[in-house]
Amino acid sequence: MQSTAISPFHQLVVVNPKLQTSISKPQLCLARAPFCRPRNGLDSGFGMRPLRVLGGSSSSATSDDGFVTLIEYVGKEGINVKDDLVVLLDHVQYACKRIAALVASPFNYSIGKQTGLASVHASGSDRDAPKPLDIVSNEIILSSLQKSGKVAVMASEENDAPTWISDDGPYVVVTDPLDGSRNIDASIPTGTIFGIYKRLEELDDLPIEEKAMLNSLQSGSRLIAAAYVLYSSATILCITFGSGTQAFTLDHSTGDFILTNPNIEIPPRGQIYSVNDARYFDWPEGLRKYIDTVRQGKGKYPKKYSARYICSLVADLHRTLLYGGVAMNPRDHLRLVYEANPLSFIVEQAGGRGSDGKNRILSLQPVKLHQRLPLFMGSLKDMEELESYGDIQQKVNPGYEV
Numbered sequence: 001m002q003s004t005a006i007s008p009f010h011q012l013v014v015v016n017p018k019l020q021t022s023i024s025k026p027q028l029c030l031a032r033a034p035f036c037r038p039r040n041g042l043d044s045g046f047g048m049r050p051l052r053v054l055g056g057s058s059s060s061a062t063s064d065d066g067f068v069t070l071i072e073y074v075g076k077e078g079i080n081v082k083d084d085l086v087v088l089l090d091h092v093q094y095a096c097k098r099i100a101a102l103v104a105s106p107f108n109y110s111i112g113k114q115t116g117l118a119s120v121h122a123s124g125s126d127r128d129a130p131k132p133l134d135i136v137s138n139e140i141i142l143s144s145l146q147k148s149g150k151v152a153v154m155a156s157e158e159n160d161a162p163t164w165i166s167d168d169g170p171y172v173v174v175t176d177p178l179d180g181s182r183n184i185d186a187s188i189p190t191g192t193i194f195g196i197y198k199r200l201e202e203l204d205d206l207p208i209e210e211k212a213m214l215n216s217l218q219s220g221s222r223l224i225a226a227a228y229v230l231y232s233s234a235t236i237l238c239i240t241f242g243s244g245t246q247a248f249t250l251d252h253s254t255g256d257f258i259l260t261n262p263n264i265e266i267p268p269r270g271q272i273y274s275v276n277d278a279r280y281f282d283w284p285e286g287l288r289k290y291i292d293t294v295r296q297g298k299g300k301y302p303k304k305y306s307a308r309y310i311c312s313l314v315a316d317l318h319r320t321l322l323y324g325g326v327a328m329n330p331r332d333h334l335r336l337v338y339e340a341n342p343l344s345f346i347v348e349q350a351g352g353r354g355s356d357g358k359n360r361i362l363s364l365q366p367v368k369l370h371q372r373l374p375l376f377m378g379s380l381k382d383m384e385e386l387e388s389y390g391d392i393q394q395k396v397n398p399g400y401e402v
């Protein structure tokens, strides 16, 4: 096998000429080096699987080795979303690979110390004090979105106001760069959440601050794509474009996200509820009754439910998508724009429901960028049963120390 010199950042390398059978002409491939590697299973055992230049020639979506990468899936070989969106997703996935490396790095601690930004960000806002890795992740995402050339505005959970990036960027991105970061020191899973909207061209003539805000406050029903990335024993990117939900697993040796869970369907019933139940005595009557009922096996599904709570929303939701049940935070803690909307879109596209306890999340019109609300997501039948208890939103929200 022919090896290529590799640096941590983008490089152009010449594709091994022996691989010319799988591409039509010699071409350069974009190698993001720490993520590029020789791969088993190609003909004659020498193959370096090329990461093709976007728009380069291609075979079918189920490529020679049977794997489908995220970019193949969204590009012309797959569901064929617009080229602009493919370019944006390529930058989004790159940012997430950098964050995945960051959260797994032994140097986290020193990164945190060097930035010294936590206290600055803690002041003057009702948001929780972010840990430094939140900030680093935020910068990684902003930089990728800027480089994509496809984004007009980014609204991030880490910034007080949206960041205007480019007048002609076709997309608006909302993001929680590192959700569950309070878990980071214990290496418990964390995640990144994205929502993608079209830029509202009818607002183009407004002053920047105004159009940045209004573009970012679009209702979740206008999302054209939403994704989360889970950083756990595997790095999983789960995405919807409004026609089903798919999950891709990062192959660390190539840097490709490989389609591993096509068309996820959340089971209509689960046997798991996910909530911080130390707050039981602050809950309203309806929620207490629901939890007491299902854990005794006295609900409509006559099984004793189990509790699972990671306290990392992306991780709790990912498990719920695969195993069914309900994941909830009944106090007004999670953010409509950055968390509830994108995640509810993903859940709905998998056949589940996202609700604030009374209303479908995607029907809500955000009025504030950092607006918080109770959030309940999960299997359709479990959600119906939970909501039938009526009184499930926790009104008492004293703030908790841990």
Ligand SMILES: O=P(O)(O)OC[C@H]1O[C@](O)(COP(=O)(O)O)[C@@H](O)[C@@H]1O
Pocket (backbone or CB within 6 Å): 128, 179, 180, 181, 182, 276, 311, 312, 313, 314, 329, 331, 333, 400, 402
């Ligand atoms: O303290 P609670 O109510 O259990 O909230 C935990 C939730 O807060 C989150 O950590 C998000 O909050 P932050 O954005 O402040 O980190 C979620 O990942 C998690 O599900």
